[in-house]
Amino acid sequence: MEQRLQVGIITASHGLKGEVKVYPTTDDPARFRRLKQVILDSGKETRTLEIEGVKFFKQLVILKFKGLDDINDVEKFRKASLYVTRDNAVRLKKDEFFIADLIDMTVETEDGTVLGTLRDVITTGANDVYEVTLLQGGSVLIPAIKECILEVDVEQARMRVHLLDGLLDLGNDGRGGNKE
Structure with a gap:
């Protein structure tokens, strides 16, 4: 059983102040408002990032991570996956599965x-x-x-x-x- 569940993929940076555009892979993109942190996996590194801000634009989620305040800090995360631990996953109803x-x-x-x-x-x-x-x-x-x-x-x-x-x-x- 997977211990990390994917909630999104970073598609690009957004603006100059360290925000990123995220394509949500969750059924409930609004859940990003309740998340405090995500696990970023770029294939080269895995790290936990604290979410500082959440906005929505069309089908994308715009995230701002604490301590990453410049486009150069986040540009390298393009195509990286964002995960949550099973503890932070949405609660499933009866007969629902990840x-x-x-x-x-x-x-x-x-x-x-x-x-x-x-x-x-x-x-x-x-x-x-x-x-x-x-x-x-x-x-x-x-x-x-x-x-x-x-x-x-x-x-x-x-x-x-x-x-x-x-x-x-x-x-x-x-x-x-x-x-x-």
């Missing part, structure tokens, strides 16, 4: 047969869709609805699913087409 906890989960059918591995979560307007890479090759898309998702065990990294009739017959890749 995407990071679902990725690479073993997916099995009702009878315990291993179907494959959950590789991606596609967010749609109605419900999420889980992309599962099948053991025998190809993939299948499973809607994240109660009828299909029978059990999720984050601790054991296992998911038990009910496949709707014909779902695997849509084509070799489970998306309605052939792999060719």
Whole structure:
């Protein structure tokens, strides 16, 4: 289980006084108002930054970090990821999960047969869709609805699913087409 959860990616600096533009990767960008700190991971360094100011502009969040008061202090953070610890994560409701906890989960059918591995979560307007890479090759898309998702065990990294009739017959890749 992931101990750090991504909440955003720094896209660019903003102005000359050390602010950065952040593309939020959280379902609730307003949560940045409540955050006191984030963990920055640039790939070269990891450090905890204290949030001094939060603004919103279009689909972006503008952050100001304490002690970083110049464009030259933050320019190197372009494309860096921002994380929170699990303690600072949003509280989940019943039957809600963090995407990071679902990725690479073993997916099995009702009878315990291993179907494959959950590789991606596609967010749609109605419900999420889980992309599962099948053991025998190809993939299948499973809607994240109660009828299909029978059990999720984050601790054991296992998911038990009910496949709707014909779902695997849509084509070799489970998306309605052939792999060719």
